[in-house]
Amino acid sequence: MSMHRQKKIFVAGHRGLAGSAIVRALERREQGIVVTRTRAELDLCEQAQVRDFFDRTHVDEIYLAAARVGGIHANATYPAQFIYENLIVQANVIHEAWRYDVRKLLFLGSSCIYPRAAVQPMAEEALLTGLLEPTNEPYAVAKIAGIKLCESYNRQYGADFRSIMPTNLYGPGDNHHPENSHVIPALMRRFHEALLADAPQVEIWGSGGALREFLHVDDMAAASLHVMALDHDAYAAHTVPRVSHINVGAGEEHSIRNVAELIGEVVGYRGRICFDRSRPDGAPRKMMDSGRLRALGWTPTVALRDGLAETYRHFVSTAGAARL
Numbered sequence: 001m002s003m004h005r006q007k008k009i010f011v012a013g014h015r016g017l018a019g020s021a022i023v024r025a026l027e028r029r030e031q032g033i034v035v036t037r038t039r040a041e042l043d044l045c046e047q048a049q050v051r052d053f054f055d056r057t058h059v060d061e062i063y064l065a066a067a068r069v070g071g072i073h074a075n076a077t078y079p080a081q082f083i084y085e086n087l088i089v090q091a092n093v094i095h096e097a098w099r100y101d102v103r104k105l106l107f108l109g110s111s112c113i114y115p116r117a118a119v120q121p122m123a124e125e126a127l128l129t130g131l132l133e134p135t136n137e138p139y140a141v142a143k144i145a146g147i148k149l150c151e152s153y154n155r156q157y158g159a160d161f162r163s164i165m166p167t168n169l170y171g172p173g174d175n176h177h178p179e180n181s182h183v184i185p186a187l188m189r190r191f192h193e194a195l196l197a198d199a200p201q202v203e204i205w206g207s208g209g210a211l212r213e214f215l216h217v218d219d220m221a222a223a224s225l226h227v228m229a230l231d232h233d234a235y236a237a238h239t240v241p242r243v244s245h246i247n248v249g250a251g252e253e254h255s256i257r258n259v260a261e262l263i264g265e266v267v268g269y270r271g272r273i274c275f276d277r278s279r280p281d282g283a284p285r286k287m288m289d290s291g292r293l294r295a296l297g298w299t300p301t302v303a304l305r306d307g308l309a310e311t312y313r314h315f316v317s318t319a320g321a322a323r324l
Contacts, residue, residue: 007032010059012044012093013066018108018166020173021221022063029225035059045085050092054100062105063224064093064146068139069110070175071182075136086142094149098159105161106228107150109143109245111288112136113165121287124165124243133283151244162235163245164227167288171217171307172314184214187260188312191267201272202264205279208257213287215250216302223248226298238292249288250300256281259304266309 009026013019014036026034035057042053044066068078068085075082090107097105114122115130127147132140150161170184187204194202227235227246238246254262260273 007061008035008057008059009033009061009063010035010057011063011065012037012089013064016065016067016069017169017171017173017175017217018220019063019065021171021217022065022224025218025221025225031225032060044089044092047092047096050096051099054096054102058100060103061228062093062097062102063228064090064105064107066093067108067143071186072135075139079138082136083138083142086139087145090142090146090149094146094153094161097161098153098157103160104228105150105159106224107146107161107163108224109147109163109165110140111165111167111247111249111286112140113144113147116283120285121249121289122247123289124239124245124247124292127243127245147245151242154244160232162227164224164248165245165288166220166223167213167215167247167249167290168286169217169220170214171311173217174311174315176315183212183256184259184263184308184311185315187263188267188308188315191260191263191269192312192315194271195267195269199271201274202260202269203274203276204256204260205276206256206281207277208255208260208275210256210281210283211253211285211287212256212259213250213253214259214304214307215248215300216304216307219250219300219302220248222301223293223298226296227293230296234296238296246292246296247288247290248293249290250304251290251294252304253285253287254304262305262308263312266305266312 009032011019011023014023023034043049066089068082114126116133117130118126147163150163153159153161174185176185176189190202264273
């Protein structure tokens, strides 16, 4: 890279929850020229388009946050799309990044890469030690392949491609679809609708006792920039053979009951919260071991209640919420 040219940073998936947060973080820190493309401008599933983009744009770093994502319903309904689109996007971007000698790439995975019966909290070494959760196995297999793509290009070609595995993310710009969203945006929408309808109660599946970890997306973005800024030896020193990724978690667990009560508070809903114990809880606990990243000098800064309040303010300011 010329000393007279600003660094070009391509954020793939800049309209998504994670990608948009990374763009905000890069622009706040003025780390270079942020390059983005909509799907209409660049279809990452088409190798020829990806190759042409790299040929014309000459980027120096990549944050690979582009992915087809969704909750249990979406994963169960569209398994072929989830595995194909994620595999092909990852393969195209990572291969062409190597071909054009991109200096650094960061791949964003997901905590669902770990076995459903992994010891809690889940450490990086748990990868590929057991069966995956069946409801999102195609997506998880694609994300595991992304880690192994980065790892393999590093081993064979000496590339500097890194991977992080964020825990459950939430924050401004989340998907609040009633069927395809994750637990926080789904509950936020449900409480908002109950508030507008003056409903006497909100019913939630399960006992409320299941424990989950949630990370504000701006904390994830800060962690992404932190990992990318590490020198090669510092990053490599905190990975082990065949485990080349780093967990990104909040380090705190919250019961679904506690999360629901916090969301009720920030929404201003004063009715009853009921739990339908005839419905499944899912895994009793899902927690990431983020000790490696803590040892590398990163810690989260956004408390859950503060993050939920900010997320709700953003939600109600959007046209989607106004239409409810």
